[in-house]
């Protein structure tokens with residue numbers, strides 16, 4: 483087993499909650515990039531995720547910079563095969579299980595598989611479930627799939643368990659970047675109750691109360707991105723809040 487997944491499993495075993503800061507290479511440039519890096523250096527999250535559902539910029543240079551400047555593990559969170567980079571520590575090999583679009587269940591994987599296999603990157607198969615976040619998300623639009631309704635806990639549970647049985651190593655519940663509402667606590671609790679693998683939750687988390695709620699409901703790792711684009715300084719609050727929960 484490689485390092486990043488091992489770290490996630492070990493932390494989950496001792497109920498040590500983890501936070502990831504998501505950076506979209508299209509957005510994170512210039513002065514925003516400089517202030518984001520400054521914030522990340524003094525408040526190192528467990529992971530930095532790089533990617534986005536509609537990212538056009540190359541991820542290579544951003545990943546190299548982040549690895550040089552911070553101590554965090556950098557994980558690729560790609561919207562499609564073109565975002566693959568050998569520079570990251572690990573790749574979330576995402577399969578969009580909430581949808582029925584073969585392109586995002588297996589198509590993009592076939593496009594990228596040989597390059598991934600020939601690289602040294604750690605690959606973490608991840609069952610990705612889009613949950614209705616109160617407004618249409620980029621994932622929904624780009625993948626041309628419908629999210630799971632917010633109150634359909636049993637559909638989210640059955641979908642997550644199917645993904646685990648098919649060999650996924652992580653489940654990611656996604657409300658969509660900039661969602662109006664994060665994934666509901668009841669839905670997180672329901673999915674958590676049936677899973678043996680670690681659970682990631684993200685989308686629409688704008689304050690530390692919502693962060694606490696996601697952890698309390700059962701998230702092992704919470705991903706926050708959009709809110710830092712208007713104010714990278716508040717990365718400190720989120721990292722500190724996670725530290726407090728763990729103390």
Ligand code: 1GP
Pocket residue numbers: 504656657658659660661683684685686687705706707708709
């Ligand atoms: C999106 O889950 C991530 O893919 C994070 O969402 O950008 O809304 O924090 P936000």
